[in-house]
Amino acid sequence: MEKIKKVLDDVFDELVDINQFIYENPELGNEEYKACEAHVKLLRKHGFSVEEKYLGIETAFKATYASKKPGPTIAVMGEYDALPDIGHGCGHNMIGTIADGVGIVLSKLVDDMGGRILVLGTPAEETNGAKVDMADQGIFDDIDIALMAHPSSKTNLEIQSLAMEAIQFEFTGRTAHAAACPEQGINALDAVISTFNSINALREHITSTTRIHGIITEGGVAANIVPEKAVAQFYVRATTKSYLKEVVEKVKNCARGAALATGAEIEITNYEKSYDNFVMNKTLTGVVKKHFDLNGFDVESHAVSMGSLDAGNVSHVCPTAHPMFSISKDDLAGHTRALADATVKPYALDAMKKVILSLAATGIDIINDPSLLESIKAEHVNTVK
Structure with missing residues (x-):
């Protein structure tokens, strides 16, 4: 020494x-x-x-x-x-x-x-x-x-x-006048909100040490235009790589379901490296x-x-x-x-x-x-x- x-x-x-x-x-x-x-x-x-x-x-x-x-x-x-x-x-x-x-x-x-x-x-x-x-x-x-x-x-x-994966969901819908003809639009922001709600329901059925936290980075440009694009980013964390993989797939299914329900298209990517x-x-x-x-x-x-x-x-x-x-x-x-x-x-x-x-x-x-x-x-x- x-x-x-x-x-x-x-x-x-x-x-x-x-x-x-x-x-x-x-x-x-x-x-x-x-x-x-x-x-x-x-x-x-x-x-x-x-x-x-x-x-x-x-x-x-x-x-x-x-x-x-x-x-x-x-x-x-x-x-x-x-x-x-x-x-x-x-x-x-x-x-x-x-x-x-x-x-x-x-x-x-x-x-x-x-x-x-x-x-x-x-x-x-x-x-x-x-x-x-x-x-x-x-x-x-x-x-x-x-x-x-x-x-x-x-x-x-x-x-x-914790093992961590950074997931981005980008939803693409269709613009329309939100008051005059909303039925002609596809609301991408609704898909993001539905994703958050589904993930919140998922929390009851994952381990207490698992963490899912996210933000909305894009949600539309004006209140009178049906949002054509909306983006949410999440960190998903779990104690092991194997369980993280399982939870990530459930989170992705929440977003896929939201896309199906609203009619929006979805693109799923990783916006940062996974740890x-x-x-x-x-x-x-x-x-x-x-x-x-x-x-x-x-x-x-x-x-x-x-x-x-x-x-x-x-x-x-x-x-x-x-x-x-x-x-x-x-x-x-x-x-x-x-x-x-x-x-x-x-x-x-x-x-x-x-x-x-x-x-x-x-x-x-x-x-x-x-x-x-x-x-x-x-x-x-x-x-x-």
Whole structure:
């Protein structure tokens, strides 16, 4: 641990600077040009070879440091997209900085131990998470362990994220004068309203942990014109991929029935990427917990619901750790300006340092103990569904 601390102390000021810079320059998903450039510049400075515009994604990157000795491949995932209006209210400025820090620390030690270290820049977690494309295209197939950490008001290593699908229903009807000849029109907005009503009736017959929530993005242009076009967007979430698929089909049937009842035509699409539920690896989490404890974190013992994460898709491919860590003595809500502001304060910076130490030490344990890695992988095979 002392060797890790020494390496981290040497680079920590650079990490504080990049965390502050990205906080002051928030960018939305797939527009994180300044953040991406800052991360790439820092990693190259510390000996990583970097592929920019990775997989054709403008603000994604893959940074690699390979020792000359055989060993496992450990990937650290960074995020750096902000939220509209409130900036880094989800703390992604810290997530990307932690990825840099863990990657750099491990790269300074891995030559003696063996293995390969990757830092993956994964844009747009809040919308069209790049981890989905990366998982679909096999990027994690030859990665042994994936690590990341997320700022929060509490420290918790056991997380539950829901599988999620983002569905859009676009109904097309026919205009008519709403007073003079309404019988000649087909009301697309009626189809949307009927869809909402049918989904509300469906709620009685799905599990209590399932979530369906939606909005109307288009509903007509004037009250005296029968709406020709109406659009609704929904998130559907469930605890497992398999049950999500079942519920999604029921939701789609609600919309199909509404189209049939009103005479409107319907087009069903996905307006954002679909996220898988997060699969927790207890063996890997146990290693992370050991080092969180050693670094003085007060770890909560119960699982925390996280909405939906594109890291869920990664966890179905390789063992993944996604600890939450406290960045304030206050009880902060996520997606708020208060959380964004907390990410650059001394309490949060101290927590960031301890997280980097903990995840780097986790990586070293896995590199140095092949039997540990074997146990982690065996659990992964048995738990992914």
